[in-house]
Amino acid sequence: MQRSDITALIREKQTVLCVGLDTDIERIPDFLKQNYDRPVVEFNRRIIEATRPYCVAYKFNIAFYEARGVSGWQDLGDSLTLVPEGFFTIADAKRGDIGNTSALYARTFFDTYNFDSITVSPYMGSDSLEPFYGYTDKWVIILGLTSNRGSEDVQMQRLANGGYVYEETIRRAAAYGDVDNTMFVVGATKSSYIQRIREIIPDHFLLMPGIGKQGGDLQAVMSDGLNDHYGLLINSSRGIIYAGTGLNFDRAAADVCKTLKEEMQISIYRVDK
């Protein structure tokens, strides 16, 4: 999928929402487990059907499928095929290893499964990510700055040049590919960091996880993060897929997405003007 496709999709649908399918078999409604042989696939099918008017991307958190062994991987593959044509798909896998190993991870998620993108860790540097760039119209989404407590440990180490490790990491990693095949994961907690990152990479797409239902935060994040190509995908997982617990869980998910989309639309409208 090309950058122009993603930008066109956002313009058309007036949303930058990514729905995170962190589907935990222990948290899905009982009636699915009682009535379906493949309850996770059925859960994902209904979530995708209900939420597709309000989002442009679906992110699969690979851990949730991998943890169930062989049947989890089968569910992953079958769920991925349920995502309609034209949506951007993300394998949230946080992979990264020496070249010959990363080449196999790339083969897994870009060939065996036909994801549009994969999240990766930058700790091992350029050659550990090179194999992911050998695919046309596929994207590498590199961890930049995360919003968890542990981000202090490596990402926020203070460098001799006065900056932070995450800044230098993003600066270097931006040169591994280009704006047409590289995005960065940026935890959307602090406005000042998003502004700083936009100084380093004004044109890249950012994938922002962890946005909840708070309208105020969302507006601030979008105001800091949007660029001329929109340049943002904002993910919510548990806040959407577990919004409801009963028979109408998919309607509850759709309602959350609809609200998020309407809030996003306000900021997107400003870019379009």
Add this chain to the structure above:
Amino acid sequence: MQRSDITALIREKQTVLCVGLDTDIERIPDFLKQNYDRPVVEFNRRIIEATRPYCVAYKFNIAFYEARGVSGWQDLGDSLTLVPEGFFTIADAKRGDIGNTSALYARTFFDTYNFDSITVSPYMGSDSLEPFYGYTDKWVIILGLTSNRGSEDVQMQRLANGGYVYEETIRRAAAYGDVDNTMFVVGATKSSYIQRIREIIPDHFLLMPGIGKQGGDLQAVMSDGLNDHYGLLINSSRGIIYAGTGLNFDRAAADVCKTLKEEMQISIYRVDK
């Protein structure tokens, strides 16, 4: 597996060798593919049988199994059960994500599969690795300093305090657990780095990948890296498992391991004295 078990095993067998089962279905002998339904499992079975006198650990590079989808995961599980009792097993997966996701990766490799340890990436910091520490007698093996070219990009960034990112990362990560549940991946390229790392973590076990057949290098690495509990596992993968290509590939693998073991024994003997 407890640290005292690993130390006792090394003392008994006089080797710190770890055999890396980076088993690529495209590189195993044709006769296995022609005669066995599960050629990867048969390959691993013969490699394990042939090499077990000379090693203390087996490392499974998860990418090589994952890349083949469902059948790869089946091969991983069945191959793991072929490792005899008493050997240390490593899931070389380089995982690491926010807490609830890492908890699932831990479940995958420690519960679904019964590995003794998993390799992880430190980029997201303490809380991203905490879930891996919730298991008795399991080990977390954290990326410290790697020997690939890309290690310059993040690990060798120069800090305000004069050190390198990898040093501060190891210092902090050593406090996530203790010497009884934490190891570090250290690429064995430069003697000075190993000495520096031993100043920071004198007592931890180090997992060193990428040692080939060069006896000189091996002696230097062992001289710098060994501690009173031995504190080293030295891995070789392709140099062992693809040493031969024909019917007797397993004998060729055993020969390489035997030579490595004999070289290791010289250094181990010095610790024992």
